[in-house]
Amino acid sequence: MPAGSSPKRERQYEHIKESELDRGAGEDRAEEIAARTVNKERARAGESRTASRTSTRDMSSGERGGRRSGKGAQGPTYDQLYNEARQRGIHGRSDMNKEQLQRALDKKK
Incomplete structure (x- = not known):
C-alpha cells in the first residue's frame, strides 16, 4: 500500500x-x-x-465481481489461453485460434 x-x-x-x-x-x-x-x-x-x-x-x-475471470460460460478468453500456452512453451500458438489453443493446453496437461 x-x-x-x-x-x-x-x-x-x-x-x-x-x-x-x-x-x-x-x-x-x-x-x-x-x-x-x-x-x-x-x-x-x-x-x-x-x-x-x-x-x-x-x-x-x-x-x-469476476465477470472477466475467464470462468464464465464461454471459459477463458483467447488472451488468457495464449498466455498460458506461452508459459507452457506450446509452439505454433500464434497461428492458433481459441479452440485450438484450448485443445493444445488440454493435451499438454
Missing part, C-alpha cells in the same frame, strides 16, 4: 489479500491482486494523483 493510505484502504487491502489466499493464490499473487484492486478503487474515488482511463471509466471491481 502507498504511504499515507487511509485506514479504510488498508483494511480493504488486507481483506482482499486474505480472500485470495483462501482461494489458493500464492502470497505474491494475492498481494498483487489486492494492490491493483485497492489502487483502482482509490483512483475511482479521486484519492490518487494519477489514474488511468480504465480505472476511472470502467466498471468498478465490486460491480465486475
